Amino acid sequence: EVQLVESGGGLVQSGGSLRLSCAASGFTFSDYWMSWVRQAPGKGLEWVANIKQDGSEKYYVDSVKGRFTISRDKAKNSLYLQMNSLRAEDTAVYYCARDIVVVSVAIYFDYWGQGTLVTVSS
């Protein structure tokens, strides 16, 4: 059974940092691109970042470029999101998701975690 379990969320002041983790199990982690997707309170889902199987390619939504860093650890079957210079607008539930890459940028998500809440106070 595929499982994705996020952790690391919490309350942080504006300008602060947090590191989110996602523990993956039930599949060959190194075979898949992986993403972080977030959902602000009362809003729709927003893709944040993704990373290639070997970590050699990483992509970000414009609003987090230069502040967030996605990474992965094959040995630990884990995905990470280092979030620096946090802003109030980063407040959201952050989901870890497994990518299905149809071709190039055509990506949807076949498994998701339950999410971890990040609250940035101003």
Place this chain on the structure above:
Amino acid sequence: EIVMTQSPATLSVSPGERATLSCRASQSVSSNLAWYQQKPGQAPRLLIYGASTRATGIPARFSGSGSGTEFTLTISSLQSEDFAVYCCQQYYNWPLAFGQGTKVEIK
């Protein structure tokens, strides 16, 4: 940037009835559309990809149709576990875009 618009925002349906949800793209996304189900505190669940292909383990009462800019998710006979929020996502172009969701509630 493609904008996804879902309607209605809330749909009130009685158990056993049919629910029809709409998703519209601001420009053509071909058949590169997915539907997800969200329940509070749970992981989102992939229902449909390629506009009309059910994901693994998804019951046949869920069906997707459409192409280009107009898409529909139909739940043929609502079960108690189907009351949730449903959102669509285009994966034709970058950036990926999700709709705001349709909440299906018990009438």
